[in-house]
Amino acid sequence: MSDIRRHPVESLARFGYGARGVVYGLVGGLALLAAIGSGGQTGGSRSALQTLVSQPFGKVWLFLIALGLFGFCAWRILEALTDADNRGSDMKGWGVRGAHLISGVIYAGLAVSALRLALGRGSGGSGEDQAAQDWTAWLMSQPFGQWLVGLVGLVVAGTGIAFIWKAWRGNVADRLSLPSDKREWIVSLGRMGFAARGVVFLLIGGFLVLAALHSSSSQVRGLGGALEALQQQPYGWVLLALTAIGLFAFGLFGLVQARYRHIDAPDLDDAKAAVARVGR
Incomplete structure (x- = not known):
């Protein structure tokens, strides 16, 4: 408890990396079960969280994940x-900082969904693709909306390519203070995870570009839709299984980040000042 009081921002960050890891682990595990025909599902993050509701202490887990x-x-x-x-x-x-800001907003929405599920106030299971289609339709209704949707799609696809490049040649252990005897398998986990995320981002970005080209928001897919698209390809169960294993690996990698990531967090006064400057 004293460590939390001394470093509250760092503790929040580590708890957050762990929660993100759990979500990715759930998504990957369920998708792998779907690929091998043992139940499971190809839903996205919200669908994965929904599966916890009926489990022992499921709502407690959801509340902790939301926090x-x-x-x-x-x-x-x-x-x-x-x-x-x-x-x-x-x-x-x-x-990179802009991408982190957007990431923060996205995870805030997922946190709200997890909290609503924990409180029994939302189904949270099937709205991920629909939410993506809704905001795409809204963006298309704005001036130059079609171009904006296409630009977002290219950025998302570009992020996917960057993740794949990082998995292949990048330093996935950057900012991790790893014990030497654990480094090799942790780096392997990271490479598998970033490769799978890259494939998913590339697909989601592709769907956005198609939506812009055809002026049809119904073509947009989220994480679950991207996994389902993989499953529908020739030898789709293999593609889905490999991607699912990668997502599960990224979930484990998130738990590693929670433990070993170097976090040079600002103290509370600096954090409040930074937020105040933006608010002015």
């Missing part, structure tokens, strides 16, 4: 506003 995701949201936003990871103020640095 963790709110912590991850707070860390991502503070990370972007205070440059806690020293990304810098060049174009690349601002790009």
Whole structure:
């Protein structure tokens, strides 16, 4: 408890990485079961959380995951506003910090869904694709909306390519302080996880680009829709199984990040000042 009091932002961040890891582990595990025909599902994050409701202590787990995701949201936003990871103020640095800010908003929405499920106030299971289609339809209704949707799709697809590149040649253990005897298998987990995330982001971005080209928001898919698209391909169960294993690996990698990631978190006063500057 004393460590939490001394480093509240760092504790929030570590709790958040762990919660994100649990969500990815659930998504990957359920998708793997679906691939091998042993039940499971190819739903997204909200569908995965829904499966916890009927499990022993399921609502307690959902409440803890919700708290963790709110912590991850707070860390991502503070990370972007205070440059806690020293990304810098060049174009690349601002790009990464902007992506973290968007990530924080997305995980805030997922945290709200988990909390509603824990309180018995939402089904949370089937709305991920629909939510993506709704915001796409809204964006298309704005001036130059079709171009904006296409641009978002290209950015998402580009992020997927970056994840695949990181899995292949990048330093996935960057910012991790790993014991030497555990480094090899943790790096393997990270590479598998980033590769799977890259495939999913590439598919989601592709669906957005198609939606822009055809001016049809109904073509947009979220995480669950991307996994389902893989399953529908020739030898789809193999593609789905490999991607599911990668997502499960990224879930385990998230637990590693919760333990070993270097987090140079700002203290509460600096964090409050950064938020206040944005609010002015």
